[in-house]
Amino acid sequence: MENEKREKFIVPIGPQHPALKEPGHFEFTVDGETVTGATVRLGYVHRGIEKATEDRNWTQNLYLLERICGICSHSHAMAYSLGVEKLAGVAVPPRAQAIRQVTAELERIHSHLLWLGVAAHEAGFDTLFMFSWRDRETIMDILEELTGNRVNYSVNVLGGVKIDIDTERADSIRKGMDFLEERTTHYLKVVTSDETFLRRTRGVGFTTTEQAETLGLVGPTARAANVARDVRVDVPYITYADFPITITLDTRGDLEARFVVRIKELFECYRVIRLILDKLPAGELTTRMPRKIKEGETVSRIEAPRGELFYFIKSGGGEKPERVKVRTPSINNFALVTGTAVGHQLADMPMILAGMDPCFSCNDR
Amino acid sequence: MDTVKDILALLFFPAGLAVIFGGLAYEWIDRKLVAQLQNRIGPRWFQPAADIVKLLAKEEVLPEGVDQWLFHSLPIIALAGVLTAGLYVPLFGLAPAHSFAGDLIVTIYLLSMLTLCTGLAGANTNDHFSLIGATRTLTQLFSYEAPFLLTLLGPAIVAGSWQISEINAYAGSHWMILTQPIGFIVSMIGLMGKLELPPFDAPEAETEIVAGAMTEYSGRGWALFRLGKNVELLIGLTLIAAFYLGGLDNPLTFLLKTLVLLLTVAGLQALFARLRIDQTVGLWWRVGALLVLVQLLVTIVLKGVLT
Numbered sequence: 005m006e007n008e009k010r011e012k013f014i015v016p017i018g019p020q021h022p023a024l025k026e027p028g029h030f031e032f033t034v035d036g037e038t039v040t041g042a043t044v045r046l047g048y049v050h051r052g053i054e055k056a057t058e059d060r061n062w063t064q065n066l067y068l069l070e071r072i073c074g075i076c077s078h079s080h081a082m083a084y085s086l087g088v089e090k091l092a093g094v095a096v097p098p099r100a101q102a103i104r105q106v107t108a109e110l111e112r113i114h115s116h117l118l119w120l121g122v123a124a125h126e127a128g129f130d131t132l133f134m135f136s137w138r139d140r141e142t143i144m145d146i147l148e149e150l151t152g153n154r155v156n157y158s159v160n161v162l163g164g165v166k167i168d169i170d171t172e173r174a175d176s177i178r179k180g181m182d183f184l185e186e187r188t189t190h191y192l193k194v195v196t197s198d199e200t201f202l203r204r205t206r207g208v209g210f211t212t213t214e215q216a217e218t219l220g221l222v223g224p225t226a227r228a229a230n231v232a233r234d235v236r237v238d239v240p241y242i243t244y245a246d247f248p249i250t251i252t253l254d255t256r257g258d259l260e261a262r263f264v265v266r267i268k269e270l271f272e273c274y275r276v277i278r279l280i281l282d283k284l285p286a287g288e289l290t291t292r293m294p295r296k297i298k299e300g301e302t303v304s305r306i307e308a309p310r311g312e313l314f315y316f317i318k319s320g321g322g323e324k325p326e327r328v329k330v331r332t333p334s335i336n337n338f339a340l341v342t343g344t345a346v347g348h349q350l351a352d353m354p355m356i357l358a359g360m361d362p363c364f365s366c367n368d369r
Numbered sequence: 370m371d372t373v374k375d376i377l378a379l380l381f382f383p384a385g386l387a388v389i390f391g392g393l394a395y396e397w398i399d400r401k402l403v404a405q406l407q408n409r410i411g412p413r414w415f416q417p418a419a420d421i422v423k424l425l426a427k428e429e430v431l432p433e434g435v436d437q438w439l440f441h442s443l444p445i446i447a448l449a450g451v452l453t454a455g456l457y458v459p460l461f462g463l464a465p466a467h468s469f470a471g472d473l474i475v476t477i478y479l480l481s482m483l484t485l486c487t488g489l490a491g492a493n494t495n496d497h498f499s500l501i502g503a504t505r506t507l508t509q510l511f512s513y514e515a516p517f518l519l520t521l522l523g524p525a526i527v528a529g530s531w532q533i534s535e536i537n538a539y540a541g542s543h544w545m546i547l548t549q550p551i552g553f554i555v556s557m558i559g560l561m562g563k564l565e566l567p568p569f570d571a572p573e574a575e576t577e578i579v580a581g582a583m584t585e586y587s588g589r590g591w592a593l594f595r596l597g598k599n600v601e602l603l604i605g606l607t608l609i610a611a612f613y614l615g616g617l618d619n620p621l622t623f624l625l626k627t628l629v630l631l632l633t634v635a636g637l638q639a640l641f642a643r644l645r646i647d648q649t650v651g652l653w654w655r656v657g658a659l660l661v662l663v664q665l666l667v668t669i670v671l672k673g674v675l676t
Contacts, residue, residue: 124642203645349647351574
């Protein structure tokens with residue numbers, strides 16, 4: 005009886021909970037402070053977007069799919085555009101591709117800085133939270149200057165991009181990169197040397213490389229466990245072959261490694277953005293797209309800030325797609341929470357959850 | 370006449386209303402400082418008072434399955450405890466309203482009432498966040514209480530008295546932060562643990578257990594607990610300033626010394642990530658308690674040798 009009672013002491017986190025501003029439900033069975041079991045329930049904000057795409061034409065879908073996620077909106081729009089362009093057999097001008105890559109990397113910076121703040125907040129380190137979000141404003145300002153919007157930048161059109169980067173804008177991006185690089189160096193120092201913070205991250209949520217493979221982790225979470233998995237490197241799309249990035253790996257596989265990998269990826273972003281700005285190919289921004297896309301199906305994969313984003317697009321030859329299937333990186337990574345929770349302290353749970361950078365909005369389309 | 374004076378001292382000044390408003394002012398300064406350190410703007414000066422007025426006016430929800438009597442009386446007992454403690458400390462640099470031999474011990478226990486009431490309040494409800502919060506609150510109480518007590522005993526032993534006013538007078542000519550630096554540091558950290566300020570806010574870690582033991586409290590009860598915490602902040606700072614920073618003999622030194630301490634507390638709050646409860650306990654017993662014990666022994670031995 006006593007045992008059974010203990011067994012049932014469940015701490016629910018979500019769908020309404022201060023630790024999680026997004027709607028997911030986690031149940032942690034605890035014995036004292038130690039977690040003995042974890043379950044996850046998702047799907048609270050299912051919006052039926054995949055089905056809705058079947059009622060809209062190819063162009064309208066671009067704007068609908070961009071709204072799957074507020075953080076990685078460009079990734080969704082780009083993955084969809086790449087798929088549709090492949091189906092239509094259209095070659096996108098190189099300048100448009102390079103601008104897509106710049107936006108994608110700017111978005112990655114924005115996402116990683118946002119994550120850094122959230123994860124620090126989960127550890128009760130609000131000072132880092134406030135500072136990283138203040139610096140994130142730099143990237144938001146750049147995106148606003150570039151596209152007119154802070155989120156849902158709507159950079160893509162089918163067959164190209166809407167915006168151009170002239171020298172003036174390039175200079176303001178460079179200035180922002182310089183400022184952020186200096187700040188990021190400081191953050192890297194903080195997360196690797198702050199004693200109280202290391203006590204919350206070192207050795208917490210540890211996964212071996214084999215475990216990470218078994219759980220099917222993607223993105224920075226997998227790379228922190230030394231799984232060399234990055235679509236930008238494995239299957240370079242747009243201009244990633246011309247402006248390659250170096251994969252960031254860490255062998256430790258714990259929360260600290262996830263912090264380090266994401267922050268080091270930021271440096272990679274700054275480097276690549278500067279490189280592209282220096283060698284931005286000249287030429288057109290868009291190319292003609294047919295109204296109707298010829299029959300066929302395709303898969304397009306890109307590396308979103310959280311990991312591999314997968315689009316399956318099927319066309320029946322009409323003005324509308326027959327099926328659009330999206331698989332977001334978060335669904336893979338949720339296994340990390342349930343897989344590593346047991347044996348940890350309850351206080352580590354929000355950290356482990358935040359450590360994989362979950363995106364519920366992506367997840368429940 | 371004396372009775373009237375006593376009642377005035379109890380209800381208005383220096384205990385009672387004056388402490389409450391003082392506590393609210395100090396909460397504001399603390400919040401504002403932390404906000405500035407975190408690159409935020411922070412609340413306006415009347416925000417803590419406005420919060421209390423708003424909470425007092427709001428409905429108090431009585432959760433199912435709680436002991437009603439306990440639920441309503443715990444906040445009152447907690448606030449009464451810290452307000453009573455206000456009678457024995459040199460608030461605003463004035464002589465304590467009341468004083469008797471051994472009032473130091475009484476004050477220390479009155480200050481623990483708040484934490485104890487918080488723990489009981491959490492354990493009183495069926496809410497899982499509250500229960501875990503209550504466990505953590507009480508665990509934390511057991512870890513910092515002994516070292517904190519010892520840090521206040523250090524000055525008492527040197528002064529040769531258990532009466533706060535006498536220790537305060539003795540401290541006027543002896544800055545004990547210089548002779549007992551460990552005691553000073555541990556007492557500051559102990560106060561932060563007592564008030565559950567970051568990085569010792571595991572008992573009310575919002576990202577894990579919402580508001581900890583206080584999760585089910587709303588309206589009046591929550592307001593009283595918050596008031597109690599504010600008053601305790603003021604009284605704790607007064608005690609430490611009186612013992613370690615050369616005593617308090619007029620309002621000006623009081624303001625100066627407690628504000629310096631508050632600045633330190635705010636800086637520490639902004640500087641660290643939250644400690645897990647097991648880390649808090651480990652820190653206190655492995656480091657805090659041991660250091661203070663060593664210092665206490667040295668103090669006693671030296672006092673014996675010198676006199």
